[in-house]
């Protein structure tokens with residue numbers, strides 16, 4: 045059976061007011077933006093999300109790229125050129141052209157920022173997510189950065205609808221998890237030694253909010269999110285640990301900085 049190897053990157057440290065992540069939460073919080081780098085023995089290099097675009101590291105151009113006030117609102121001042129996913133892949137010894145597949149949990153500006161770095165990859169996204177991202181409802185428009193999508197029509201897009209076994213080998217299963225966005229999805233990896241784990245992206249921004257089922261600002265549907273969270277909690281009860289993209293505690297448990305799980 046084909047094998048996998050996983051390491052994680054933080055391609056977007058942010059320090060927003062916590063109420064940007066969990067409704068009504070007080071205080072400020074420092075969070076990672078988790079990107080999964082997965083080597084599949086038979087199918088090569090697969091990226092799970094792409095973090096924030098490097099332009100955002102430049103104070104002036106970044107303000108124009110994301111839109112007025114968003115760098116401040118999300119506390120992106122700690123994000124540097126070296127954090128962008130292309131720079132971090134290079135430190136792992138990979139070139140952008142080595143990436144065969146880019147799989148998106150959803151297309152918000154902290155997940156789709158690196159889309160243009162991988163013109164030769166197959167880009168995998170839920171069908172309703174890509175459609176919604178290109179013409180979002182007005183209130184959610186700020187977090188779908190159209191600059192991230194400047195090359196989207198030139199890319200090889202694999203639209204999927206619902207749960208999907210990426211290589212039909214049970215190793216990388218996409219689970220449809222709508223709520224935060226219409227076409228949000230999570231990724232269940234089956235690692236030969238570590239067992240199954242779930243890169244759960246933004247089914248919760250923070251552990252406390254996820255556990256208490258508190259809605260998040262920018263959620264497309266709080267009702268769909270409730271159903272998704274119940275499904276994800278059952279997955280966790282079944283013995284598959286979840287790793288939230290923006291929870292510092294979850295990120296700390298994942299292998300990073302040259303460490304791998306297989």
Ligand SMILES: [Zn+2]
Pocket residue numbers: 152154155246289290
């Ligand atoms: Zn996010």
